[in-house]
Amino acid sequence: MASEDVKTSESAVSTIVNLAEEAKLAREGVRAQSYAFSICKSLFAGGVAGAVSRTAVAPLERLKILLQVQNPHNIKYNGTMQGLKYIWRTEGFRGMFKGNGTNCARIVPNSAIKFFSYEHASKRILHLYQQQTGNDAELTPLLRLGAGAFAGIMGMSATYPMDMVRGRLTVQTDKSPYRYRGILHALSTVLREEGPRALYKGWVPSVIGVIPYAGLNFGVYESLKAWLIKTKPYGLVSDDSELSVPTKLACGAAAGTVGQTVAYPLDVIRRRMQMLGWNNAASVVTGDGRSKVQLEYTGMIDVFRKTVRHEGFGALYKGLIPNSVKVVPSIAIAFVTYETLKDIMGVEIKISD
Numbered sequence: 001m002a003s004e005d006v007k008t009s010e011s012a013v014s015t016i017v018n019l020a021e022e023a024k025l026a027r028e029g030v031r032a033q034s035y036a037f038s039i040c041k042s043l044f045a046g047g048v049a050g051a052v053s054r055t056a057v058a059p060l061e062r063l064k065i066l067l068q069v070q071n072p073h074n075i076k077y078n079g080t081m082q083g084l085k086y087i088w089r090t091e092g093f094r095g096m097f098k099g100n101g102t103n104c105a106r107i108v109p110n111s112a113i114k115f116f117s118y119e120h121a122s123k124r125i126l127h128l129y130q131q132q133t134g135n136d137a138e139l140t141p142l143l144r145l146g147a148g149a150f151a152g153i154m155g156m157s158a159t160y161p162m163d164m165v166r167g168r169l170t171v172q173t174d175k176s177p178y179r180y181r182g183i184l185h186a187l188s189t190v191l192r193e194e195g196p197r198a199l200y201k202g203w204v205p206s207v208i209g210v211i212p213y214a215g216l217n218f219g220v221y222e223s224l225k226a227w228l229i230k231t232k233p234y235g236l237v238s239d240d241s242e243l244s245v246p247t248k249l250a251c252g253a254a255a256g257t258v259g260q261t262v263a264y265p266l267d268v269i270r271r272r273m274q275m276l277g278w279n280n281a282a283s284v285v286t287g288d289g290r291s292k293v294q295l296e297y298t299g300m301i302d303v304f305r306k307t308v309r310h311e312g313f314g315a316l317y318k319g320l321i322p323n324s325v326k327v328v329p330s331i332a333i334a335f336v337t338y339e340t341l342k343d344i345m346g347v348e349i350k351i352s353d
Contacts, residue, residue, distance in 0.1 A: 050111025060326035067319035071287035099170035114155030145219035152214020178280035202270030209266030256331030
């Protein structure tokens with residue numbers, strides 16, 4: 001009897017252990033499925049946010065690039081209003097949105113990777129930071145900036161070849177001597193004529209520029225949100241610590257303005273580097289008639305030196321005005337769209353111990 005009691009007890013214990021193990025595996029499976037689903041929803045929200053924001057400001061985005069790369073000896077676009085009117089008059093409605101399809105094809109994965117990378121990096125950094133300082137610790141502005149810079153570099157690097165050919169597609173006009181027929185044709189042509197390294201022309205200044213641009217975008221935005229929720233000034237925060245849409249727009253606008261102003265000269269440099277080696281480049285880049293000149297740069301430093309020497313320091317900020325006009329609603333719409341979709345889909349990414 002004693003032996004049977006022992007066997008019965010062992011069987012009961014074994015059953016309990018097995019049930020516990022099965023429950024643990026089930027919890028881990030559910031957690032893994034939930035985590036993977038949250039990742040997909042976060043990626044989707046980031047991609048949609050990027051596409052919506054860029055489409056809203058596509059005419060200003062195209063004008064900015066045209067101003068950045070146009071031949072200084074043959075000015076066609078001279079200011080925001082004149083430039084937009086010139087595009088409308090010479091190319092019509094379609095000209096206002098030229099390159100937007102390619103931009104959306106690029107910005108959807110770019111924004112998805114960027115937003116997801118920021119979510120994941122900031123939560124992981126916070127988890128490690130709390131282990132070091134205590135469970136109630138919050139991310140500092142510097143840590144937020146680091147997470148934002150990491151997210152920007154990840155998103156930009158993954159989609160840079162698309163951005164490179166998008167720049168060339170954007171500056172084409174109906175009078176260009178040779179036209180890319182679309183993003184795939186542009187990619188294959190650049191690979192065939194200039195080699196795979198050409199797809200990453202301007203990558204170095206892009207990486208350098210991403211650090212202050214994306215870092216400040218996310219850092220300023222999240223810091224402003226945290227400060228508003230904590231202090232609740234002027235009744236901008238509801239009782240349940242939720243920011244209104246206009247307040248989120250204002251935070252996104254402030255973040256975008258700070259980021260783009262600091263990093264803008266590097267954006268001009270990378271755009272000019274992307275035009276190098278382009279056979280039969282658009283006349284916007286090369287000039288017309290007697291004004292036609294060949295672009296000759298040997299690298300990032302050379303672009304900076306020759307631009308300042310021949311066009312003045314202000315040339316590093318060509319296109320800043322339309323960029324400033326578009327970056328405020330663009331960044332604001334992107335952040336609000338992303339957070340709204342997250343709320344609708346109930347996205348919450350948890351980092352397990």
